[in-house]
Amino acid sequence: MSFIQITDTHFVPGDALLYGTSPRKRLGAGVDLIRRFHGDAEAVLVTGDLAHHGEEGAYETLKEALAPLEMPVFLMMGNHDSRAPFRKVFPDAPGIEGGFIQFSLDVAGARVICLDSLNDAPGDHEGRLCDVRLSWLDRELGSVPADRQVVLALHHPPFDLGIPAMDRIKLRDGEALFEVLQKRRPAQMLLGHVHRPISGHWRGIPFYLQRAFNHQVYLSFADRKEVEFVAENPDIGIVRTSEDGIQIFTRSIGGEGEPFPHEEA
Numbered sequence: 204m205s206f207i208q209i210t211d212t213h214f215v216p217g218d219a220l221l222y223g224t225s226p227r228k229r230l231g232a233g234v235d236l237i238r239r240f241h242g243d244a245e246a247v248l249v250t251g252d253l254a255h256h257g258e259e260g261a262y263e264t265l266k267e268a269l270a271p272l273e274m275p276v277f278l279m280m281g282n283h284d285s286r287a288p289f290r291k292v293f294p295d296a297p298g299i300e301g302g303f304i305q306f307s308l309d310v311a312g313a314r315v316i317c318l319d320s321l322n323d324a325p326g327d328h329e330g331r332l333c334d335v336r337l338s339w340l341d342r343e344l345g346s347v348p349a350d351r352q353v354v355l356a357l358h359h360p361p362f363d364l365g366i367p368a369m370d371r372i373k374l375r376d377g378e379a380l381f382e383v384l385q386k387r388r389p390a391q392m393l394l395g396h397v398h399r400p401i402s403g404h405w406r407g408i409p410f411y412l413q414r415a416f417n418h419q420v421y422l423s424f425a426d427r428k429e430v431e432f433v434a435e436n437p438d439i440g441i442v443r444t445s446e447d448g449i450q451i452f453t454r455s456i457g458g459e460g461e462p463f464p465h466e467e468a
């Protein structure tokens with residue numbers, strides 16, 4: 204059983220370029236890859252920064268780009284998103300009181316709880332989880348059957364990664380989130396925002412952070428003041444579940460090649 208994670212598609216309207224590449228073309232290649240190799244995935248989850256400037260036209264282009272996928276697609280908010288234009292284009296998207304785009308999925312045998320960490324202060328890229336969102340999470344965690352694995356998806360990492368420009372805009376409410384998670388610790392967290400593939404654990408909770416689709420963050424642990432980007436091939440995350448646990452694979456776009464047989468030397 205599996206589902207797909209992609210993140211940080213940063214759509215702009217139509218065929219416009221962003222940092223010299225076309226978000227539409229890049230995601231189009233990802234959609235082709237999913238259709239070709241992973242048609243049995245139960246869902247596709249996009250973990251935020253769907254659009255770069257959060258405008259309606261970008262969400263319309265995203266909707267067109269995702270249309271060839273045959274499995275359900277679930278869309279989350281990131282710091283570049285805007286809820287009102289998103290809702291205009293995706294009126295059936297699930298949500299909770301306060302207009303937050305939070306929801307739970309029963310997919311691949313797991314309960315995937317998707318949080319909305321978009322900051323309500325315009326232009327502030329730091330992530331937030333207010334009392335409304337955390338109270339909902341608390342209730343949701345309390346409702347998961349004991350035999351069902353919990354996967355927690357949110358855009359902003361709630362901890363420092365040692366990449367200073369991104370650490371400055373992490374989730375501000377990490378301590379409050381950690382406290383709520385003591386009710387039921389997730390088996391896995393899925394993150395976005397940092398535009399780099401990173402795995403590890405946060406105080407014992409495993410996380411996987413998926414590489415961004417259009418542009419990647421330059422990997423440097425020096426304090427470079429401003430975030431800088433670099434062009435790398437995007438990839439998709441394939442989240443596979445079993446009774447024994449969870450495994451996450453990546454498949455790259457543009458480098459998959461054809462399989463060839465083993466030969467003895």
Ligand SMILES: [Fe+2]
Pocket residue numbers: 211213251252281283396397398415
């Ligand atoms: Fe992003």
